[in-house]
Amino acid sequence: xSTDAIVLLKEDHKEMRRLFKAFQDAEEGPASQRQKLxxxxxxxxxxHTYLENEVMYPEVxxxxxxxxxxxxxxxxxxxxxxxLCAELAGMNADDERFNAKTxxxxxxxxxxxxxxxxxxxxxxxxxxxxxxxxQEIGEKMIALRADAPRTxxxxxxxxxxLDAVTA
Ligand SMILES: [Fe+2]
Ligand SMILES: [Fe+2]
Numbered sequence: 001x002s003t004d005a006i007v008l009l010k011e012d013h014k015e016m017r018r019l020f021k022a023f024q025d026a027e028e029g030p031a032s033q034r035q036k037l038x039x040x041x042x043x044x045x046x047x048h049t050y051l052e053n054e055v056m057y058p059e060v061x062x063x064x065x066x067x068x069x070x071x072x073x074x075x076x077x078x079x080x081x082x083x084l085c086a087e088l089a090g091m092n093a094d095d096e097r098f099n100a101k102t103x104x105x106x107x108x109x110x111x112x113x114x115x116x117x118x119x120x121x122x123x124x125x126x127x128x129x130x131x132x133x134x135q136e137i138g139e140k141m142i143a144l145r146a147d148a149p150r151t152x153x154x155x156x157x158x159x160x161x162l163d164a165v166t167a
Contacts, residue, residue: 005137012048013113020106031093042085043150049078050148051141059137070121077112082161085152
């Protein structure tokens, strides 16, 4: 198994895309199925955001000051997604806004993931950091994963989400 930070984050993104597609396919389906998928989406996003905010973003910011603007924009995009996730966590699948809010969440995160992977900064990070450095960052993320909050309303998730935009 690779410990390369970018490989690990891309694996998370792939799983998110799978869950997003499953939700879109189930949009007209039973509430129980949509609820289950959104619960999975919220968990995947909470863990992933935590690892990026706690490890990847600060490490990249420290090692590659030129990418500061990309990192700051990413924190803000995470913050928008955090708000939507927290609201969705308090909703039921039969709420009239449930699908709309989930759709906006999916659109926002899809845009953000595209910026990370393609247009913006993962390629720059890959070029600038050596394999060993990326593996060290990946190992830190693997170590932290077990302790990551799993729901958007977990106290640790809320605190970190706020720290990320106010620090
Ligand atoms: Fe991100
Ligand atoms: Fe990401």
